[in-house]
Amino acid sequence: MEHNYKNIIVLGAGESGNGAAILAKQKGLNVFVSDKGQIKDNYKKELTENGIEFEEGRHDEVRVMQADLIIKSPGIPDKAPLVKALRDAGKQIISEIEFGYWYKGTSKIIAITGSNGKSTTTSLLYYLLKNADLNVSMVGNIGVSFAKQVALNPTEWYVMEISSFQLDDIKEFKPEIAVLLNITPDHLDRYDYKFENYIASKFRITRNQNEEDILVLNIDDPEIKNYLEHNPIKSKLIPITMSDQNLTQDEGAFMKDDELHLKYQGEDINISIHDLALKGRHNQYNSMAAGISARVAGIRKEKIRESFSSFEGLEHRLEFVATVRGVDFINDSKGTNLNSVWFALESMKQPVVLILGGQDKGNDYNEIMDLVQEKVRAIVCMGVDNTPIHKAFDSVIKNIVDTASADDAVKAAYALAEKGDVVLLSPGCASFDLFKNYEDRGVQFKQAVREL
Template sequence: MISEKVHTKRATVVGGARSGRAVARLLAEAGGKVFLTEQDAPSGGTEAALNAAGIEYEFGGHTADALDADFLVLSPGVPTQATIVQRALRAGLAVYSEIEAASWFCDAPIVAITGTNGKTTTTSLTGHVLRTAFADAPGREVIVAGNIGYPFSDCVLDAEPTDVVVLEVSSFQLDHVDTFRPRVSVVLNITPDHLGRYDHDFGAYAQAKHNIFCNQGEGDVVVYNRDDGDVRGAAEQAAVEQGVRPMAITRKEVPAAGAGLRDDRIVLRTDEEDDPLMPQNELALRGRHNVYNSLAAAVSARVMEVENDVIRESLSGFEGVPHRLEEVCTVDGVLYVNDSKATNVNAVWYALESFDRPIVLIAGGRDKGNDYTDLKPLVRDQVRAVVALGESAETVIRELGAEADVHHRADTMEAAVRQARHAAQPADVVLLSPACSSFDMYENYEDRGDTFRRLVETML
């Protein structure tokens, strides 16, 4: 299969960022004739690395050479609307995503996780559960990769059939899948995000998410959030041959063959028998949204035949994900929390819901057309002060400022942290949860969160 798809074939990789470079190396190693095209200038050392791998390339634009190929592979940052992609499609060339191309080389079972919010946490948590389970199984590894920051293409050749690959998969990576088939697919939630990529068509964005289970069949499992109507309808309609494992927390009954809550206890259900797992308050992660994330990890682990005691130990001992409700430290009785990864309104809603004490909220950045309406009741009830930061500061103040007791505008993160410290009272939470991307001031959300953490730690 691999030799037919890649060996001696001409493959053009569009996009020279991390995933693009990784899949170019993978295809070249498999015997393909690879050409990488990137519209921007190369970063330091990129050309030397491509030369060493025998990969031809162009930077600064896409020429006709890019279409001299048997197929194209897109780096996740390259949209279908890009001119080079449209030209390829009109020419009848096959177009694949990076995650699709990497999957051609994977003999290990895949647990693939998507959703608008929570996918990084759930991917990390699922990997943690499986690694705990495999700790006493020499030679059996768990590989955690994908949108979480480690390209699938960089690690797929290391995966043995006895290993398990846990992938965080974004909608961008699920565009242009063809044969990608996880053993377990997980869909956490779908809410409006990245709609500019999909011509502001929520249905197209949702369909990209649904592609995660489009190739699954007999023996595979779909884990999905039954409380999310957009997820439920698509999963239940598509999952004819696949096993279905719903999860829900809004009803008293535990879903058949799935997971839910009863009397504040997490319950797994298989073969119409309840299997109590643990009290909800023993979960390591706070917040209602993390109950869903924990349920998804638990069900996925059970499908992979992990025992309940291992799942219980893992869910109670997990230390969390950097930049996602990350507790930095407590200063003068105020807890400082880094939630820089909250780049949309729904993520901020989950963050605000996670605390039962007053909050000083730092929000703002590069706005993605946010509608802050759903946040207003939570801000009104829980937020003592709003500190607005970045390009969208005026929008944040206009939409949310009146809901809090006070509001401030800050031009830098240093000023935002200083104003938040002044506004906070003992036992409050200072929460960086921006609802926006970081690209107005920072290279990425990690850079933004690291800056916040560093500034807070200088207070100690």
């Protein structure tokens, strides 16, 4: 499709906004970046070095309204008054991944979305392709933005982690392979508190796919299953499931007798779960999704086997930190919703001292109640307001302690733990009350463990 836009405004100067601006500049387009907040120093430097004009702390609405194309950062909600005004004026608004797509040439995209496990699956799949010597980059919500990669270092394959926010403003964007891991309630404030709107947003990944394109999806997930029953999808479906009984076709990934099977084009690769570097049931889903996508991308079974056993997991995602006098410490700071906490607890074999809390997005702690009762010895709260946690667990857990820093939380958890226990930081909340972000929280946690 022809794109004759000349005057481009990028709203938001984070990783994705800057990536879009750099690509626009490279293509000789007139681009201006506008950020209502303060732009981080590294991004400001990047804009200056690329000769891109920008403003911060305000939006020059007159100038923004003159644009013939708006590229909106995923963090800016549709409710924002400026976005509403732009839509009312009939302005074309797209996301950075859409803009990157216009210029990607003949490269192929594998795009991964879902409520949980995106980063792990994306990293594992990137590793599988890289190890097989494909010319590949990892972009999107993890690492470099897609548009920036297209501008500065284009590759033949893009393994991309994408959120529902990025999918909300696509028009033509189409991955050759799309992966949908699971759907659980998250970010509902952006979807009028309607779960069905969030589900539809995730399925937008298939919007432009046709019969030649692949959709790898978890058919054990009730929301995914339900959506498929009521909505036609053109893509060729390749299911992943825990039980081969659910596999009604010849292709897909499943678990059987402690073995992971990848069936594609008449070949069945089986790998023992003991040979997988990633442990835990939720990681079996992530491994199935990455493995079957790698098969579709043409990776041979020897390479897949080898990469599965040598892959090292992600920082801040069920990351083993240290054992201190018989107590294991695990950093799952990236677990910012209760579904993540559920997965983390579900994969623990020892009794748990759980560090929980932060900026609560209206959590319903009943979601994890059964696992907490079954596995958790004590809870250490780490947030400015821990009332919701007390309200949920005071009657079922004897020891619940309040702390207001990573250091205090680690000391309190260590004091409550017995030899053979695991101290698990899996907050189930955003980190913005006490920390810059989940990475900062994880780093402070690991530092505190090392100082015990």
